[in-house]
Amino acid sequence: MALPDIAETRKLSDTEINEQISGTRRELFDLRFQQATSRLENPHRFRHARVKLAQLLTVQQERERSAAPAN
Known part of the structure; x- marks a missing residue:
């Protein structure tokens, strides 16, 4: 089994990411x-x-930082 690819993770929606975080934990x-x-x-x-x-x-975290307004 190969390690997960981050490119596939970046294609997921925010909801899917949250669900997968819960599932992985x-x-x-x-x-x-x-x-x-x-x-x-x-x-x-x-x-x-x-x-x-x-x-x-x-x-x-990347998405949260990019969505936050720059100071």
Whole structure:
């Protein structure tokens, strides 16, 4: 599984980004829970989820800064 591409993330709408942020945070929570109970089969999913979350938050922050009036 390849790492997520930020170009695809930039194509999403604001609503989709917010939904994916929530979903990715939930996925990370579930992965941590699986790891704590020794049921985690694919530990590389942690990295993919963290990268995806970072990209989503970066795009969200870029949009907020570009929408804010310049001082």
